[in-house]
Amino acid sequence: MSETGKNKGGRPRIDATPITVRVPPGQLDSLDAWIADHPEPKPSRPEAIREAVSEHLKAKGYVK
Template identity: 55%
Template structure:
């Protein structure tokens, strides 16, 4: 009985983070999720996740409000 069966250990816990950003937990109501999910369904494959969709929505809103410069407008005219 010199050999033993090696079983792969299952990784447990949270997955590794993918960036240096901050996690913000947000509770959303069904009437907020329905239009978000509809927007996701209208996107081409691969569909964005809810996280990516929310990140894009916040970025678009902040840009429209003037807090973030338009990517096409590096001089800040808009």
């Protein structure tokens, strides 16, 4: 089951590299607030983090 309480089911992508990241409480609160503001279906924490990283890299010009 994901952090948001929904079981997305299925196997994770095999062409991705898992990483472990420690997130300070303030950032985690902000992330959870961002998730709560999304309409259903709400993204899981990993989905939200992937989206945030993707948007940041696009904004910095690393991803087109």
